[in-house]
Amino acid sequence: MIGVWTPKLLGATIGWFLVSGVILYINAIVKASKSDGYFRNQLAETVRLAALFEFLVNVKTFALWIEVALLPIVAFLVLFQAFAEAKPETRPMGRIPAIILSLAALVLLSITAASYATNPETFIIADFLRELFLPLWLAFAAVPFAYAFAILAGYESMTARLRRFADRQRIPLKVQLGISSALKVNLQAIDRFPGQRGKLAVARGSFRGAREEAQIYMAEMAAERIRLETAKQRLTDYAGVEGVDEDGRQLDRREFQATKRSLEWLALCHAGHYRNRKVFSREILSVVGSFERQGLPDPHGIVMKVRRDGQAWFAYRKTVTGYYFAIGAVGDPNIYWYYDGNKPPSGFPSDKGGWSSHFGDIRDEWREESPYPR
Numbered sequence: 001m002i003g004v005w006t007p008k009l010l011g012a013t014i015g016w017f018l019v020s021g022v023i024l025y026i027n028a029i030v031k032a033s034k035s036d037g038y039f040r041n042q043l044a045e046t047v048r049l050a051a052l053f054e055f056l057v058n059v060k061t062f063a064l065w066i067e068v069a070l071l072p073i074v075a076f077l078v079l080f081q082a083f084a085e086a087k088p089e090t091r092p093m094g095r096i097p098a099i100i101l102s103l104a105a106l107v108l109l110s111i112t113a114a115s116y117a118t119n120p121e122t123f124i125i126a127d128f129l130r131e132l133f134l135p136l137w138l139a140f141a142a143v144p145f146a147y148a149f150a151i152l153a154g155y156e157s158m159t160a161r162l163r164r165f166a167d168r169q170r171i172p173l174k175v176q177l178g179i180s181s182a183l184k185v186n187l188q189a190i191d192r193f194p195g196q197r198g199k200l201a202v203a204r205g206s207f208r209g210a211r212e213e214a215q216i217y218m219a220e221m222a223a224e225r226i227r228l229e230t231a232k233q234r235l236t237d238y239a240g241v242e243g244v245d246e247d248g249r250q251l252d253r254r255e256f257q258a259t260k261r262s263l264e265w266l267a268l269c270h271a272g273h274y275r276n277r278k279v280f281s282r283e284i285l286s287v288v289g290s291f292e293r294q295g296l297p298d299p300h301g302i303v304m305k306v307r308r309d310g311q312a313w314f315a316y317r318k319t320v321t322g323y324y325f326a327i328g329a330v331g332d333p334n335i336y337w338y339y340d341g342n343k344p345p346s347g348f349p350s351d352k353g354g355w356s357s358h359f360g361d362i363r364d365e366w367r368e369e370s371p372y373p374r
Contacts, residue, residue, distance in 0.1 A: 028150040033191035154190040161194035178210030255319040258295025271333035279310030
């Protein structure tokens with residue numbers, strides 16, 4: 001029977017913990033509470049990075065001094081790629097180490113294939129299988145510990161944030177136990193609880209009172225989840241359906257929220273630049289770059305115009321439904337003008353052309369999008 005681990009795999013195991021293990025535990029603290037199914041998705045990513053690292057380290061045996069020199073270089077490139085891909089604004093930088101690692105893997109694979117072809121007796125199937133499955137079972141084994149670590153870190157952070165609501169910044173143990181008895185191991189609830197409900201839980205000062213406030217919060221979270229799932233289903237049900245609802249808003253609302261969020265973010269950026277330079281910037285769309293945080297893919301599809309004197313601007317985007325949204329300003333950067341319709345705006349914001357000032361009535365399609373996901 002082939003054992004899953006031998007002393008020959010010590011270097012690869014240490015390498016896994018230094019690269020993929022570190023990433024797994026750091027992300028467990030930073031990201032696990034921000035999304036559903038995080039550990040399921042992270043498991044696949046951890047296996048991918050570990051497999052890449054292990055392949056580059058073990059695919060070809062070099063002299064000891066060469067391997068000692070290559071190990072930190074490979075580790076740095078894999079870590080750099082992982083952290084760069086974690087944020088939309090740095091994701092393009094992750095392509096550089098990805099290209100380097102891919103070329104290195106291709107070269108090493110060619111050398112190894114040639115070596116095995118000329119010396120087939122050096123290929124040991126048992127060692128190959130152990131190295132192949134090592135990152136897989138290490139990742140599966142590490143995830144439960146990373147999850148427990150994330151829960152402990154989450155409760156520690158939550159307690160620290162709740163102290164601002166307490167006298168002498170001390171949370172009684174009975175309050176902490178009451179909260180944890182309701183939140184249990186829900187990472188998202190632990191991360192988000194230190195708000196109004198957390199303040200009420202601390203103010204009540206008892207196990208029962210804290211538990212009741214945390215239970216109410218859990219019920220609110222469940223209702224919010226149902227609302228979002230219903231809204232997502234609505235987007236699916238009305239995809240491609242023409243017409244308006246009882247409030248006069250488009251039935252097919254795909255990309256509406258993300259488009260409006262992105263345009264409003266661009267308007268805020270314009271306003272900040274104008275206050276410093278007294279003109280609207282023609283380059284600000286390039287400076288902003290990605291709108292992934294607002295929900296738009298790359299390329300984002302936003303078109304922007306700035307008047308020659310730099311005292312007026314507007315930007316618009318066509319959603320996947322064919323409906324247009326636009327925002328802009330003239331002179332005062334804090335007075336936004338809004339537009340929406342079945343065609344793009346014909347010119348800069350004014351009382352004509354379908355534009356509306358935010359001091360006037362808010363257009364139906366620009367009202368709060370809370371009933372709908374992006």
